[in-house]
Amino acid sequence: MLGNSSPMAEALKHAVLIVGALIVILPFYVMLSYSMKSPNEILTNTGGFIGSQEKMVDDYCIKLGNPKKDCYRTPVFFNYGSAFEKAPLVRYLLNGVFVTLSIFIIQVLVALPCAYALSKLRFWGRDVVFAMVLVCLLIPVHAIALPIYLMLAKVGLTNSYAALIIPWTISVFGIFLMRQFFMTIPDDLIDAARIDGMSEFSIVWKVMLPCAVPALMAFAIFSVVAHWNDYFWPRVVITGDRSYFTPPLGLREFTGGADGDFYGPIMATATIIVTPLIVAFLLAQRKFIEGITLSGMK
């Protein structure tokens, strides 16, 4: 690949990639920009990226009967301020962290032993079980949402952390992904561990887990991103109690309402919600590339 393509082809490749990157980045750009602008600038589409940051009047403040001179605000502080004031955003963020991490940890606790059994142990019916895992991969969440909701409602678990976490604890995707990765780990390593005196459970946690860190990181991204950003499921099972809201549910609080849409605060909230993911990804990126390779095996 390297060095044998003409400058023209290189330029074309880069052009295509740049256009692709712009298309992906554009919504984020708009989100970040709106989160800093005044409503007037947003409606008239002026003020460039960060807006002029001219003081603006807070209508809500005036409605509360304050004199106009006390109700001037800088747009960026107003937007981010109301994101935290209008809704208990910190609480939502902590809910999100708790739910997402719980889901991921339990998924790993379930998926690793399953994947180990499916890839390295010989038992009757193994292929059938694995085929069932593959079939489960094909079932869309929305198809089984209603039955799961009904089951949770029957045992009285709606409006609880359990409702947010339990349905996701068995990830067939996780089992599948880890199983495929474990297939690449040589059997000799496991036999060596057995001779060294490890039990099958020790092998899973002390040998397979450390070897599987790169695959686990990949799975972590899928799992954490999916559940951090999930709007559908929390919306279904959290029907009233705002103290269980996750960040995406929090976004809803700014839409509609008597005062019309607050684009500025909504975008500020959205920015706050995606920031932890982006930071986490940047931190984990190096780990991805480093990875613990299996080069010690041969």
Added chain:
Amino acid sequence: MASVTIRDIEKSFGSVNVLNGVSVDIEDGEFIVLVGPSGCGKSTLLRIIAGLEQQNAGNISIADELVDNLHASHRDIAMVFQSYALYPHLTVANNISVPLHMRRLSFLQRLPLLGRFMPGHKEIMDGIKRDVDEVTETLGIGALMDRKPGQLSGGQRQRVAVGRAMVRHPRAFLMDEPLSNLDAELRVHMRAEIAELHRRLATTFIYVTHDQAEAMTMADRVAVMMDGDLLQVDTPSNVYKNPTDIRVAEFIGSPKINILAAQVDGAGKITVGDRMLSGLYSSVKGEDIQVGVRPEALTLADIKAEGLPCRIVHHENMGSEAYFHAELNIGGRVISRMDASALDTFATGQEASIVIDPQNALLFGKEGQRLASKIEVAA
């Protein structure tokens, strides 16, 4: 240190029979090499001895004690794998100490973080460190203690794998082609090193290889396996000089033994082509047999000499000796191994004749079984 007894081991995977009743008694402190072509079941037998695979029939005993129902970790044997199977995420020091951790520390003492606060933890860890240091010193890998396996060369990994096996003083060592991932030079070096290690430890070694040179140079006894059968278990020189089966004769020795078709007359006299082998008599009479002749027992002679006429099609100069490949006029190809001085007389393309040394000719029946022969020196 223990003897290992293998009795009538049978193993099949599905409908494929891999081992058909293998028996061998391995003495305490013996270095036995299982050798055979790829796929003959050597690794399977070794894994059954280790307890990693369950046999379909037969028993294994270690130190005269049946171990068939013992888990691999309780058989007190160590295994070195072809791929070394080092833990990729642990340092050399930790790789070697794993078997001791698993054996000497209790479940609570092994807990991460908490383990170190359990009573007795420190004394045990100090003992482990002493033992690991002793092993790494013996193997000369003391400087590598903090590296991960990925940062080691093949030879160094091999030594770490041996260290992990040595550290707990097992009753027997099982080694599955431990040298096959090394380059030729290092392989010869490690061969000597492992043989020396065996002498020092005086423990039973069961060593698997498909390389007959390794088998011949390291073993007290060689066990030749083929297609799931143990054909012969004997000292290296007996396996070479007195193979009991034509397959053993063909497998052991490089260059390969020459096999020639021959007829035996009613008096037991043997004819190859139209030449009588003088002074050699077969125990079976009036049959077609096969004569095996090692390359060094075949000499080239002048075309007019009493031998099988042939044409030299290729010669290889090995420095101190030379190999001549010759096409026989009666059909078939043979290799002769002679002193390098023969290169002055013979060269590729030349007509010559092949003389068989009857004292060193081996007779085999049509099915490959060894036949007795009698040598009568002509008066």
